[in-house]
Each structure stands twice: as structure tokens, then as C-alpha cells.
Amino acid sequence: MIAVKGLTRTFGDLVAVDDVTFDVTDGLMTGFVGGNGAGKTTTMRMVMGLLAMHGGEVLWNGAPITAAERRRVGYMPEERGLYPKQKVLDQLVYLGELSGMTASAARASVTTHLERFGLEDRAGERVEKLSLGNQQRVQIIAALMTEPDALILDEPFSGLDPQAVDSMADLLREHTARGIPVLFSSHQLDLVERLCDRLVVLAHGRVVATGSVDELRSGGPELYRLTLDGDAGWVRDLAGIHVHDVDGTTALVEPDDAGARRALLEAAVSRGDVLDFAKQVPALSEIYREVTA
Template sequence: MLELRNITKRYGERTALDDVSFSVGDGRMTGFVGGNGAGKTTAMRIILGVLGADAGSVTSDGSPLTAVDRRRFGYMPEERGLYPKMKVLEQIVYFGRLHGWNPASARRNALDLLERLGLAERIDDTVESLSLGNQQRAQIAAALVHHPDVLVLDEPFSGLDPIAVEAVQAVLTDYAGQGAPVLFSSHQLDIVERLCDDLVIIAEGRIRAAGPRTELRDIHAPATYELLLDSDVGWLRSLPGIRVIEFDGGYALFEAETDAARQAVLREALAHGEVVSFGRQKVTLAQIFKEVVR
């Protein structure tokens, strides 16, 4: 497990991170979300040792991270760090060699990754000749070529088309499935919601919420329910313990004060006609995000 404990980072009088604590579990995909300037990149750079914290610690399985530990990390910065004049395969092999792999193994790893990321036909092209989306794929390959134990990725899905997003998702899911902790930031909340086991939400340098995605939904999102009946549901407004939020013919969106009140709605609906659907409204990550940062 990768864990940040009480991390604080200041730039003069500005506090970039204020007592930040969260963990990234082994084999867990953790989405790190927040607005521009919230502190995501600063936290990631502290994890990698690129920046030093003014207070707090970063540990792996309870032990402070060392330079040797960090060599086993895969890091993708938001700003691309590739050499534009190098050919794609040559570039990825070079990064594998920097991490200690021999030429044959680094080449084998690179070819496998580039195939999975949809760049097999571009391996002899220079990086600068690629589209921005394909450069992003190459940057991801550079972060993964040495088979890292931990992944820390800053906006890995930026600029990718839907097909590329699927390819990257498959690769990251595979790494998590092998037991690697995976932390990535993204402004694309739909991808985070679809892919992640856990969420960390940060605003103004402070953690506003952290934990399993399903638990955060239950904690931070209001329990609202949807009812769709084959007849008018106007009777719903007269039931005790029910607050109707939206009503249109046979459809209603409502809140129930208790489970008993919710069950009363279902019994009454069955008495009035055929219930087409009844259940809790699906709450999106965007809704949760707005709830915890406002």
C-alpha cells in the first residue's frame, strides 16, 4: 500500500497541500480528482520525490520511500517528457534501459506495450511526427515499459480518442489486476467513475473525500429514488415522509425520510398499476464532486 500521511507543501505564503492524507491500495485503481490548481500534480511529484514536502511522509507498506523504491515506480507527467527526434520504439526501449533492463528485454517489453496501445505501426516514426493523442500513448508506454510496481499517472487520458481510451484502460486494469497500486488524476470524471475502485477528491490543497467509490456515493450523495408507473403518480405527493423533487405523469423523482416510507411508495404503486421501474437514482461522480467541494 502506498500512503501519504499529513503532507503539507507551501510556496511562500501559499499552501499548495494542507495536511493531505490518503492511501492507494495494492491492486486498486484510485482516481485523483480536483479542479485546476487543487494540488494533484504537487502531491504526485512529492510521491515521486521530485518535490520535497514541508511536513508529512510518504510510505510503502509502512516504510518510508527510498530512491531505490522510486526506481520501481512508473510515472507519467502531465507535460510530455519524450525526445521529439527519437523514433517511437527507440524511445521506449531507452526508458526501459534507464530502469536497468537489458536491450533484448527492454525491446520485448516495448514492442508488447506499443502493440497493446495501438502504436505497432508507428514504431519507426519519430515522436514529433505523431498526433498529440499518439504521443500520449507513447508517453504511457514509457511509464510502463519497466514493469513498475506502482503507477502514478498525471492525466493519462488527456487528448485520447474513445478507441485509445479503451486501450489505455485495458492496460491499466491489467496492471492493477497483477497487484500494482495505480493512482491517476483526470478531469474526465466519466472515465474515473467507470474505471476506479477508489476516489480521492481534493480542493484548495485539502482532501475533501477519500475512499471506495460506492461508499462515497452513499455518504455524500442524497438518497433519491425514481418511480415509473403506467399510470399517473400524483398520489405520491400525499404520502407521509416523502418529498417529491420532480413529477411528470407516470414518472417521479423523490426522497424518502425512512426505509418504511420508501417501501410504502412501492406498495402504493403496485396498488395503482404496473410498476415499470423503481429504484435508487444513479448518482454520478460529477454530482458527488460538486457536493463535497462546494
């Protein structure tokens, strides 16, 4: 497990990362989300030892992470680190050898991953000849091909088409199924919601929320949507009901407790047909806006 404890980084007077603490647990996919400038990339670079920490520490299985352990982490930077003039296969094999693989093992792993991403016919092309999406695939392969002990991926889904997103998601699930901890950042909140076991939300360099999507949802108000066959304005007069919105025949309400909820439904039935009465499950985007406001 990777544990980030109190990481801090300043650039002059700017505190870019402010006492950031979270865990990346074995076998779980952790989503790292936040707006531009929230501190995600800076935090990832400090975890990987690419940027000095001004406070805090990074632990690997409870002890300070070493350079050797960092070399066993598959890292994908936000900015591509590929040689544009070099051929795809040759470059990936070279990167695998730099990571300690034999040439034959690297070539076998690269070939397998190129096939998984539908790039086997591009193996002999120079990187600069590929589309941006295919370059992204090559960068992802560079992080995955070494059978790493952990994965830290900065915006891995950026620029990928839906088919490549599915292939990438399947590969990440295969790694977590083997107990590999995975941390990835993304601005695609619907994708994060679908894939991640846990979330870490950053705003202005600080962690503002952590937990599973269900845990983050449970921290908000319990809202219900009531739809009637007539005007719903009368719900404003009920005791124990906080009205968030009324729009003609529909009301969005927050009952104080189960008793208030039952009283609301009984009152609605007594006035006519109830077309719908259901608990509202907020999307991750709504939770994100709330915790980063």
C-alpha cells in the same frame, strides 16, 4: 502499498496541498479526481520526490519511501517529457536503460508495448512527427515498459481515442492483477467510475472524499423516482416523504424510512397506475459535484 500521510505544500501564501492523506493499495486502481488547481499534480510530484514536501511523508510498505523505491515506480507526468527529435524506439530503449534495464530487455519490452498500442509501424519515426494522441501513447509506454512496482499516472487517458483507452485500461488491469498499486488522475469521470476500485477526491488542496464508488454513493440521500399515469403533485402532502422535485407525472422523493416508502407506493397504487418506481443510483459526476461544492 503507497501511503500518503499529511502531505502539505505551499507556494508563498497559497496552500496548494493541505494535509492530504490517502492510500494506494496493492492490486487496486485508485482514481485521483478534482478540478483544475485542486492539488492533484502537486501531490503526485511530491510522492515521486520531484517537489519538496512542506509537511507530511510518503510511505512504501509502511516505511519512508527511498530514492531506490521511487525509481521502481512507473511515473507519467501531465506534461510530456519526450525528446521530439529522437526516434520513438531509440528514445524508449534509452529511457529503459536509464531505469536500469539492459538494452535487449528494453528493446523487447518497447516492441511489445508498441504492438499493444498499434504503433509498431511508427517505431522509426521522430516523436515530433506523431499526432498528440500517439505521443501520449509513447509517454504511457515509457511509464509501463520497466515492469514497475507501482504506477502513478497524471492524466494518462488525455488525448486518447476510444480504442487506445481500451488498450490502456486492459494494460492497467493486467498490472493490478499482479498486485501492482495504480494511482491515476483524470477529468473523465465516466472512465474513472468504470475503471477504479477506489477514489480520492480533492478540492482546494484537501481530500473531501475517499472510498469506492458504491461507498461514496451510500453516503448520499436514498432517492426514488415515482412515475404515475396522472399528476404526482399530491406526494408533497405525504408524511415522511421529502420531495426533491415534481415534474408533471414524475416525482423524485426521499422517504424517511422503509415504512414511508411502502406508504408512498400504496398511496400511488390506490390512485391509479404506477408506471415506474425505482431507486435512483447517482452517477459519479453527481457525487463529485456534491462533495466538492
